Amino acid sequence: MSQDSRLNTKRLPLKTEEMVLNMGPQHPSTHGVLRLELALEGEIVTNVIPHIGYLHRCFEKHCEAMTYPQIVPYTDRMDYLAPMGNEFGYAITMEKLLGIELPERVEYIRVIMAELQRISSHLVALGTYGADIGAFTPFLYCFRDREKILSLFEMTCGARLLYNYIWIGGVSHDLHPDFVRKTREFIKEFRPNLKEVNELLSYNRIFIDRTANVGILPIDTAINYGVSGPNLRGSGFKWDIRREDPYSIYHKFNYDIPVGEGTYGTVGDSWDRYFVRVLEMEESCKIIEQALDQLPEGDVQSAIPKRVKPPVGQVYARVENPRGELGYFIISDGSTTPYRVKVRAPSFVSMQVLNDLCKGYMVADVVTILGSIDIVLGEIDR
Amino acid sequence: MIYDFLVNLFGNSAVADIIAGIIQSLLPLFVFILPFALFAVYLERKVSAHMQDRLGPMRTGWHGWKQTIADILKLLQKEDIVARDNDKMLFNLAPIIVFSGSYAAFAAIPFTSIFIGTEMDLGIFYIVAVSGIVVAGILMAGWASNNKYSLLGSMRSVAQIVSYEIPTMLVVLSLIMISGSMSLHTLSEQQTGYAWNWYIFGGPGSHLSKFLLIPFMFVGFLIIYISTLAEVNRTPFDIPEAESELVSGYHTEYSGMKFAMFFLAEYANMFAVSAIVVALFLGGYQSPIGYLGNLIGAKWMIPIEQFSWFTIKGIFFVFVQMWLRWTLPRLRVDQLMAVCWKYLIPIAFVNLIIIGLITLL
Numbered sequence: 114m115s116q117d118s119r120l121n122t123k124r125l126p127l128k129t130e131e132m133v134l135n136m137g138p139q140h141p142s143t144h145g146v147l148r149l150e151l152a153l154e155g156e157i158v159t160n161v162i163p164h165i166g167y168l169h170r171c172f173e174k175h176c177e178a179m180t181y182p183q184i185v186p187y188t189d190r191m192d193y194l195a196p197m198g199n200e201f202g203y204a205i206t207m208e209k210l211l212g213i214e215l216p217e218r219v220e221y222i223r224v225i226m227a228e229l230q231r232i233s234s235h236l237v238a239l240g241t242y243g244a245d246i247g248a249f250t251p252f253l254y255c256f257r258d259r260e261k262i263l264s265l266f267e268m269t270c271g272a273r274l275l276y277n278y279i280w281i282g283g284v285s286h287d288l289h290p291d292f293v294r295k296t297r298e299f300i301k302e303f304r305p306n307l308k309e310v311n312e313l314l315s316y317n318r319i320f321i322d323r324t325a326n327v328g329i330l331p332i333d334t335a336i337n338y339g340v341s342g343p344n345l346r347g348s349g350f351k352w353d354i355r356r357e358d359p360y361s362i363y364h365k366f367n368y369d370i371p372v373g374e375g376t377y378g379t380v381g382d383s384w385d386r387y388f389v390r391v392l393e394m395e396e397s398c399k400i401i402e403q404a405l406d407q408l409p410e411g412d413v414q415s416a417i418p419k420r421v422k423p424p425v426g427q428v429y430a431r432v433e434n435p436r437g438e439l440g441y442f443i444i445s446d447g448s449t450t451p452y453r454v455k456v457r458a459p460s461f462v463s464m465q466v467l468n469d470l471c472k473g474y475m476v477a478d479v480v481t482i483l484g485s486i487d488i489v490l491g492e493i494d495r
Numbered sequence: 496m497i498y499d500f501l502v503n504l505f506g507n508s509a510v511a512d513i514i515a516g517i518i519q520s521l522l523p524l525f526v527f528i529l530p531f532a533l534f535a536v537y538l539e540r541k542v543s544a545h546m547q548d549r550l551g552p553m554r555t556g557w558h559g560w561k562q563t564i565a566d567i568l569k570l571l572q573k574e575d576i577v578a579r580d581n582d583k584m585l586f587n588l589a590p591i592i593v594f595s596g597s598y599a600a601f602a603a604i605p606f607t608s609i610f611i612g613t614e615m616d617l618g619i620f621y622i623v624a625v626s627g628i629v630v631a632g633i634l635m636a637g638w639a640s641n642n643k644y645s646l647l648g649s650m651r652s653v654a655q656i657v658s659y660e661i662p663t664m665l666v667v668l669s670l671i672m673i674s675g676s677m678s679l680h681t682l683s684e685q686q687t688g689y690a691w692n693w694y695i696f697g698g699p700g701s702h703l704s705k706f707l708l709i710p711f712m713f714v715g716f717l718i719i720y721i722s723t724l725a726e727v728n729r730t731p732f733d734i735p736e737a738e739s740e741l742v743s744g745y746h747t748e749y750s751g752m753k754f755a756m757f758f759l760a761e762y763a764n765m766f767a768v769s770a771i772v773v774a775l776f777l778g779g780y781q782s783p784i785g786y787l788g789n790l791i792g793a794k795w796m797i798p799i800e801q802f803s804w805f806t807i808k809g810i811f812f813v814f815v816q817m818w819l820r821w822t823l824p825r826l827r828v829d830q831l832m833a834v835c836w837k838y839l840i841p842i843a844f845v846n847l848i849i850i851g852l853i854t855l856l
Contacts, residue, residue, distance in 0.1 A: 134643050156647070156828065247733070247825025253547040313822070319731055320824045476647070477827045 131159065134476070138167045142245045142480045145490030149467075151479065158479055161471045163464060165493050172495040176454035181207060181421040182281055184454070189275040191458065192492040194237050197230035197266075198434040200279035205360055206430040206441040207281045210423045218411035219283050220362045225296070225404045226266075226278065227432075228397040232303070233262040234435035235343075235390040235397075238487040242387055243314050245484040246323050251314040258306050261299050268292060282417040293405055300398050307394060315391060324387060325378030328470040328482035332381070338469075339462045342437025343393060344486055347373035347386030354433035366403045368396045383485035390487070422449050436460050436487060456495060460488040520602070528601065532762040535813060536563045542817045573751035578641065581748065585639035590749065590756035592632035597764040599625040604770045605680040607780050607801040618679040619667055622771060623660065626726070629760070630656050633745050636757075640748035648744025651828055652728060658835045659725040659732075665843035666719040669850040670775050673698055673708070679771075683779025690783035695776040704856045711850050716776045718843050720812075723768035725831070727761065729816050731823040732831055769812035773805065780805040 132153045138146040146167035152160035172191060176184050188203045189196035201223055208215065240255030263273045268289045270278040278285050314320055330340070335348045345352055353370045355363040371392035373385025425447040431440035437459025446452040463486050470482045502515045537552075537560065544551030552559025577583055602625075603618040615621060630653050637649020673694070674682050686693050695712050697705035725732035746757045773779060780801035788796030826834065 132643065134647075243824065247731070248823065249543075250547050250821050253549065257548055314824070317824060319826055322830055323824060323827055475827060475829065 136479070142241075143483065144241065144488055147464075147483075147488070147490055147493075149479070149483075151476065153476065156475045156477075158471050158474055158476060161468045161479065163467055165464075165490070168490045168494040170495065173454050173456065176451055178450065180449045181423070181451065184451075185280060186275065186277040189277060190491060191456065191495055192234075192434060192436060192439070192460070192489045193274065194489055195230050195234040195435045196274070196276050197226045197279065198234075198432060198439060200276065201227050201361075202430065202432040202434065202439045202441055204279045204281050205432060206428055206443055207421070207423070209430050210426065210428040210443060210445060211281070211418065211421065213282045213416050213418065215282065215416050216411045216413065217362075217409045219413050219416070221404050221408050222284055222288060222413065223279055224361055224363065224366075225401055225408075226269075226284075228400045228404075229262050229265060229296070231397045231435045232394045233259045235394050236262075238390055238435075239310065239314075239387070242484040242487070243320075245480050246320055248314055248317070248320065251310050254306065254310050254313070258303055261302070265292065265296055265299065268295070280417055281421060283414045287413045293408065296401065296405060300401060303398065304395075307391070311391065315388060321377045321384060323477075324382065324384040324481055324485065326382050327378075327474065327478050328383045328485060329379045330381040330386075330466060330470060334466065334469060335381070338466045340437070340466060341462065342433065342435070342459050343389045344386055344437065344463050344466075346371065347389045347485075348381035349373050349375075349385075354431055354438055358431065360430070360432060363400075365407070366400045368399050371396065383481050386485040386487075420449070422447070431457070434459060436489065436492070437463060458492040458495065460486075460490075460492045464488050464493060527606070528598065528759075528763050528766075531766055532759050533563045533567070535762045535765065535810075536566070536758075538810075538814070539817050542814065543821045546818075546821045567755065570751055570755040575751040575753065576748075578748060580641045582639040582641065585635045586748075587753070589632045589636035589639060590753045590760075592635065593629050594632075594756045594760040594763075596626060596628035596632060597760045597767060599628070600767045601763070603679055604767065605683050605774065605779060606805055607798040608680075608684065609798050614680060615678065617677050619671070619677050619682075619771070619775070622679075622767075623664060623667065626764075626767075627656075627660070629764070636749070637745040640745070642748050644743075645745050645747050648747070652745060654828075655728070655732065655831060656726050658832060659722040659839075662718050662835065662839040662843040663722040663726065665840070665847050666715045666722075667775065669711075669715055669847045670694060672847075672851055672854050679774045679779065683774055683781060686778040686781050688781070689785065690778065693776065693778040693781075693783075704853050707853050707856070708850065711846050711853070712776065714842065714846050715850070716772070718839055718846070719775070720772055722835075722839060723772060724816060724819070725835070727764045727768050727816075729765070729820055731819065731826050733820070733825055765813050765816055766809050769809045769816070770805070772812060773808040777808055 134151040134153050135148065136151055137143040137148040143149060148164040148167065150160075150162040150164060151158055170190070172187055175187060179187070185200055185203060188199040191199050204223075207213075236255040236259045240252035240259075243249070243251035243255075266276060266278075267273045269292060270276050270286050272278075330344065330348050332348045332350050335345050335350065340348075341352070341354075349372050351370050351372050354360070356370060371389050373380050373382075373389055375382070375385060376388070377384055423445040425445055427442070427444045429440060429442045431438050433439075438457065439459055440457035442453075442455040442457070443451050444453040467483065467486065470486075471479050474482070502511050540562070541551045541558075543549075552562035555561040555565055577586060600622045602613050603615060603621050633649045633652045633656075637645045637647075637652075640646070670682070671677055674685055676682055676685070682694075685699055688699065690696070692699040695716050697708035697712055699705075746754055749757060782800060782804050786797050786800050788794055788800055
């Protein structure tokens with residue numbers, strides 16, 4: 114170093130440096146093993162780079178070595194908070210490929226399960242979001258209610274987290290004789306509980322201050338990125354696969370599609386995304402009640418094929434999972450194993466907007482925004 | 496008075512003075528702070544559990560009462576980890592400074608009319624000043640940990656504590672104007688009699704200014720309670736330890752007994768600030784309904800009653816702190832500063848001026 118350069122540094126004003134903060138993969142609020150590389154200017158975030166892959170289990174490659182029915186339990190492990198929805202999507206895709214007609218009862222059972230799963234998944238989203246903001250009590254209230262749903266699932270198929278329940282062409286078990294009564298009881302108990310959580314969290318002034326006007330996602334950005342589900346609806350766009358591209362028997366039920374209205378801030382802020390989920394739980398309750406009323410009798414396993422050997426071809430089908438549009442693309446080469454399975458995971462797509470949303474906010478807001486997008490790492494990494 | 500008793504006990508010499516001084520200064524630690532911290536941790540777990548539809552610790556002893564003792568034993572046995580790149584001296588010194596800062600505050604807190612660590616005229620001033628040492632300890636911990644989360648946490652903590660000392664001081668100042676004393680012992684003695692004589696109800700006496708003061712004293716009480724919440728880093732101001740953002744803030748890197756020191760300091764602090772609020776506004780150790788000892792003519796009972804009243808009032812406010820913690824979400828760091836600089840300080844200033852005018856009446 115020459116003497117000149119030393120003189121130069123003396124004349125420079127106070128030098129500030131950009132700090133790189135590594136958030137995760139072992140961080141309490143990255144919702145799993147996500148690693149975020151935050152570039153900070155003081156406490157202001159200038160750039161967010163998500164690093165994924167810590168939970169990669171080669172789902173898609175695995176599928177190529179398994180027969181079609183064997184894939185079902187593996188789909189459970191993608192979005193582990195909504196396995197019923199994953200199975201539902203896979204079953205629908207395969208039935209489209211095989212051209213199976215389902216008994217009425219199976220359709221109803223699947224819809225009930227998927228909607229119960231939606232409630233349980235949204236409860237986790239709500240609870241963990243509260244915990245992210247610092248309110249720990251609603252978290253346990255939500256888990257208390259989720260526990261009841263898990264008990265309903267356990268009653269039906271014996272498992273509490275990964276069900277292997279919805280099979281190609283049917284379901285693994287018929288409903289328990291008590292199921293209908295207990296589900297009605299649950300919904301009756303659940304509505305006041307939801308109200309309680311709302312009073313404790315959703316309308317809390319501090320919570321609103323923390324979430325309203327934070328992480329605003331405009332409709333056009335959301336569509337450009339391919340964001341779907343509650344995140345897209347939170348931006349004020351009425352898009353729900355159950356309504357837009359009806360599958361199963363969703364056309365038979367009456368329900369609303371809640372969208373973000375910018376009640377406390379701008380349309381598409383974190384509070385809107387959060388509150389869409391709260392409202393959706395009520396809609397799911399409505400669907401379950403109607404389905405329970407109309408539930409027909411019948412055999413649930415009559416349409417299950419003995420041997421799944423689809424014709425050569427390819428198929429894409431999608432369902433509205435709690436986190437958005439879950440799509441399966443399957444290429445069949447005419448054998449008993451698929452040639453290729455590709456999954457369009459909603460969390461994976463939603464996470465892409467993170468950098469856009471977080472720029473210019475503080476570190477605390479990154480947590481808020483990440484929580485409002487509600488990602489599941491099992492689904493992102495597959 | 497306990498000091499005089501001890502000096503007499505040891506034979507009234509220079510050595511007796513020193514022994515009595517040491518015993519007196521350690522008394523609050525072993526008689527009060529340590530048992531209180533154990534109890535408060537247990538209380539916190541039980542309060543949070545019952546608020547959340549849980550039972551909390553149930554396995555160790557009746558309703559899990561031995562849980563915190565077991566926890567302390569566990570912490571004592573844990574490996575004391577010092578990472579390679581830590582600044583070792585600061586790292587080891589920080590918990591001691593933080594703890595001594597909060598422990599020193601107990602010196603000027605009057606537990607009863609006959610026991611106060613040191614009877615100094617600048618009591619409240621001393622407490623505010625000595626709690627400032629905690630800030631240095633926290634900053635040392637954050638810096639020495641060589642961890643970005645710790646550093647962010649400690650910087651936030653320092654900014655927060657320093658900011659919130661201003662409204663606290665302004666309210667304390669207004670009280671000093673009314674009472675004419677900075678000694679917590681004198682302040683408590685002034686509020687003798689019944690609850691009506693407490694400073695939150697305008698203080699002793701029954702002249703016009705007392706009634707004019709009542710609304711402003713309530714405002715002052717709220718301000719000081721909110722600021723003390725922030726000073727001990729409790730929700731909704733627990734930003735330095737914001738688990739969801741900063742893991743554990745400045746004590747992320749600490750383990751074993753050093754972590755326990757921070758923990759102990761936190762709970763000791765919770766009681767200390769509650770005690771200050773109680774001594775300033777709620778009569779200190781004075782009973783709101785008169786003393787049983789006076790009624791039946793047993794004077795020796797009065798200090799015991801006073802101690803119980805003081806503890807009950809203090810623990811009630813500690814309970815309120817816990818209640819808030821398990822109910823409210825957390826503010827963001829800029830919102831926290833906005834609460835202090837945009838609302839609390841101006842209100843406290845106006846409050847101070849009005850109280851000053853009223854006392855001139």
